[in-house]
Amino acid sequence: MAIQILAPEVASQIAAGEVVERPASVVKELIENALDAGATQIHIQCLSAGKKLIEVSDNGEGIAGEELPLAVLRHATSKINSAQDLWRITTLGFRGEALASIGSIARLTITSRTRQAEVGYRLIVEGGSEPQIQATGAPHGTTVRVEDLFFNVPARRKFLKSDPTERQRIDAVVVDYALAFPRVQFQLMQDGRLSFASSGNGERREILASLMGVDEARQLIEVNYEDSDFRIGGLISPPGLTRSNRREIHLFVNRRPIQDSLLTSAVLQAYHTLIMVGRFPLVWLFIEIDPQKVDVNVHPAKAEVRFANPGQMFGLIQHVVRRTLVAGSSLSVFPAMPNPPVWQPPFDEIQSARSEVVQGTTTSSPPVPHPETELPTLNQKIPLLRWIGQVANTYIIAEGPDGLYLIDQHAAHERVLFERFLRQSQTTITSQKLLQPSLLTLSSAQAALFEEQIPILNRLGFEIVPFGLNTFQVRALPSFFAGVDGALAVRATIEDFEENEEPLKRETEKRLIARICKRIAVKAGQSLSPEEQKALLRELEDCQSPRTCPHGRPTMIHLSVDLLERQFGRRGAI
Template sequence: MPIHILPDALVARIAAGEVVERPASVVKELVENAIDAGATDIRIECAEGGKRLIRVTDNGSGIPAAEAALAFAHHATSKLASADDLAEIHTLGFRGEALASIASVSQVTCITRHADEAGGTLLRFDGGRLIAQERIGRTPGTTMTVEHLFARVPARLKFLKSTQTERGHIDGIVTRYALAYPHIRFTLVHDGRVSFQSLGTGNLRDVLVEVYGADATAQMAEVGDAGQMSDWRLEIEAISNLQSPISVYGYASLPTLDHANRSKITLFVNGRPVQDAKLSYAVVQAYHTLLMTGRYPVAVILVRVPPAEVDVNVHPAKAEVRFRDADAVFSAVQRAVRRALLDNMTPPAPPSLLRQWPNDRQESGATALAATDERPSIVEPTAQPPLTGSEAWERVGIARQTGALGGRVPVTDAATSSAPITQPSPLRTQNLPALRILGQLAESYILAEGPEGLYLIDQHAAHERVLWERLLAQHELGALPSQHLLDPVPVTLPAESAYLLEGQRDMLRDLGFEIEPFGGNTFLVRAVPALMIQDDTATALREIVADLEMGDAALRKDLEARVLRRVCKRMAIKAGRVLSFAEMQALVRDLEACESPRTCPHGRPTMIYVGLKQIEKEFGRLG
């Protein structure tokens, strides 16, 4: 094929692929234009996840009539004048490609009026061509309507995700800008229904309440002075004159509120949402020793630096930035978040139950008490009668799965079930030998003796396995017990998570949850699986939604498995809990009855085996 020059229309559509990836990309570009125009009220309307309609209306400065058509030309912008301006960018947009790219892959209607003009201008574009232009009346500001996105680019259209997924991406874009610009009122409407609205008070906490809910916001600490926040550009000149011109604001969750992954760490640099692994790591490092391994904080961190100290012209989507002194920014973020956490964390209460003070004081104890020679008051533990087998099961939260001879036996949910459930539970002695309980180590591991050595059993992982096989068997029989709550629990979720939960309500109902919309992004939880009746319902639901967010194309059975694994993980006995001998024996016997007793549902081992020969070798009994 001979070399030839591509037509301008085809070039425009190819170039548009770098700017317009999906409907959320269009929303991002139009919202950024509205913010750059000084808008204080921005309304976003979408239909069918933005595939059929996206309309963004603002009360900004508008476009002069003489320049309205020029705004849709390639490389046309009012935000840069020379190459030197690239070194110090004060706006979100600057390349002059967004409107031209959007118009080349859709039908666009622009209605705008500049603040200094008496009337407005209407323009219509189809596939990048201007097909109509006329004068029209309207208030100052701009309305951009984008219809039938990618209708002329079927290759891109067929790769869009479901309407629900595209809605979620749009929700994420809008809520992020609402967090970065709390002085702007954002309204997001999907298919005629308001799904998100910020107040525009300038108070970041007000936006957090709308995004994450009042309960979650109450568990977040203020970083820096994030009270009344204005446009970042008004603060840049002030911080540029400081010796260390790096400012960090925002909110970070206390250790009582965490997430399964880093997706709830939201970062902004000079009002621009960014993806920066190093800054994200700085936030996580601020929680060193404060969060469990594998858990991550919820944080909204806004970094302000002089524009000359950051390069935003790195990525086509402007999602990445490069700092002149990245280490200084990293340290500033880490210190600010850590300081906020330490200033807001409540010191732990002293234990109410102390162990018996020894009669013969140790040297260290004598040294510590030498000044006063006083002993603390001792609270004597109340004597507890030994538990019978069934009582032990109820206390540890496990129901017996097997009878003395194995086979199908009635199983009663120890939590709340009112009727026995019959399920197959064959005794699998070939998987585990009969074990003799020796005791508990570090309030986390059960020591047991087997025929050929020592077994160290992780009580949490073992209990997860027991609960998993029990719930799985009940689910296969269609008999997962559900328990109605005395008082329904309201749970507010971020907009993108709310749409995901709404789409999975039928699946969750089959697993024992009864959840109904309660307006906006709030849901009422009326029933939960019986096993979870004593759990923190709001926290459990947020963790389940986080599990559902992990992957877009999972099969229903995979989603069900994720939810059940989460239920098991939350309800399994935790490390640090003292178990009686009867409880340990009950747990180990039930683990022996499992089909796969050696791993938890997540694949982690439930036990470590130390062979007798290895023990004898360590003691020098074997050569």
């Protein structure tokens, strides 16, 4: 094929692919334009997860009528004038590509009026067509309406995720900018329903309280650091408040949300030995730095930056977060083990499916099944055990006819609760009303996921009802969960469902039960009385699969008499 110059509409669609990846990308670009225009109120409306409609209205400066046609041309911008300006960028946008890209793959309508103008102007572009402009009545500010996104690029639509996932990404974008600009009032409507709102009073903790609940927001520790070169503020969680993934680590540079593996590593290093392995903190850090010391022009979506001195940034973030933690909370430090031995599974597939392995044992362990999967097992019953004691408030020591057993009390209790729940679910699960119902406050994305699970949870003996914006009331629990915090128990279902992009298709009830049991089971380090330990052993003996927890981790290590004799040299070397 001969070399040829692409048609303008083709070139525009290629460029749009870098800027507009999904509906959330459109929302991001339009919010940035509104903020750069000095808006103090921004209203976003989406239909069909942004595929049918995205409308962003603001009360900013507006666009003059004679400049409006320029706004939809590529590389037309009011934010920089020369190449030198790229090294002192103080605005969120600067390339002049967003509106042109959006106009090439959607039906775009821009209505704007400056404060000095007597009338507003409306501009219409459809799929990169010649813009049409006309005078119209309009309030001060700008309204951008994007309809039928990707209508002329159907292949792009096929690669979009499900509506709940796309809505979740839109929510995340709006929340990030609401936190970065807490004095701007945001309102997000999704399919006619209020999904998020902020008051614009400057209080980030108030915004987070609307997302995660007042109790958790109250625990967050304020970060406040300033020197001649940097200003770092934000909120971080104490070591006792963690999540099962790192999605709640949010970083901002000059109020721009970014993704940076180096700074994320610095945050995690600051929490090293303070939280358990496999748990992650909740962090919102806002870094103010001289624009000349950071390059924001390194990523098509401006999601990454490059620092002039990355090593200095790593050390600074680690120091500030660690110092804030030490000053702001009572810490219990978990000692780090130097180079602990790690069992390596024989196959790469198994290794990638499961990173948690038994460490420091002298006996080899079988491959650990994929989490969330309850696999059939044979001959798993254990003999009657005689209780001996407890080690480190974590492991129960027991003697059987064939040797010694070390039992992980948390994993064992998970198994006991899981099988007890399954047995009752075969009949009618009795519920117990709570004297004081528990309130569960979630982000809008979490709430959308949770609503899908409510019918299943109610069928399992819970009673959960909506109780305001993104808030739910837990009124009853299965009777054998008496004394458990209902909100804490059901939150586990949301945290784990967020790990999957689509709802689990089969055995959803079992997986929900397993996650709840994991959350409410006794914890490692929790002291149990001799009677409680013996009762746990008796219940474990009655289980159908006592040797693993519902997620596949071993509940016990068996040291046979033969192994003990070999270890002590009574039968030769092992």
